[in-house]
Amino acid sequence: MVSKTRLTRISERIRQELSEIILMQSSDPRLKGVMVTDVEVDRELAFAEIYVCTIEGIQQSQEVLAGLDHAQGFLRSELAHRMELRTFPKLRFHWDPTLEHADEIERLFKSIHQDDSLPHKVTPKKRVVKRNGSTT
Numbered sequence: 001m002v003s004k005t006r007l008t009r010i011s012e013r014i015r016q017e018l019s020e021i022i023l024m025q026s027s028d029p030r031l032k033g034v035m036v037t038d039v040e041v042d043r044e045l046a047f048a049e050i051y052v053c054t055i056e057g058i059q060q061s062q063e064v065l066a067g068l069d070h071a072q073g074f075l076r077s078e079l080a081h082r083m084e085l086r087t088f089p090k091l092r093f094h095w096d097p098t099l100e101h102a103d104e105i106e107r108l109f110k111s112i113h114q115d116d117s118l119p120h121k122v123t124p125k126k127r128v129v130k131r132n133g134s135t136t
Contacts, residue, residue: 011039030067048089051096068093
């Protein structure tokens with residue numbers, strides 16, 4: 001078992017190295033523009049859950065994940081050469097929908113801001129005369 005601090009360092013290093021490998025050494029056109037957003041390694045170092053996304057969004061997700069699964073052996077071997085671990089975790093790729101969620105939140109903020117900037121029509125209050133002669 002590995003300490004939490006060491007797991008964090010390993011995860012961050014895998015993220016950095018994998019990003020560089022995909023950018024510089026990958027020849028698969030499906031992997032162009034892929035960003036590694038997060039890596040989570042389990043305590044036994046058996047699996048590394050790798051979260052990726054692209055600027056194109058979820059429309060490319062199946063194609064990107066298929067490309068990464070196809071290149072998994074190459075990516076794992078390159079990572080193992082760059083990092084000194086007794087055993088290197090198996091890579092599992094997942095789509096990270098954070099960018100899509102961020103875009104949706106941004107659109108919601110803009111629509112709220114636009115609603116606030118529209119002039120509001122002020123309706124005058126009706127005066128109600130009570131029986132005792134006072135008004136509200």
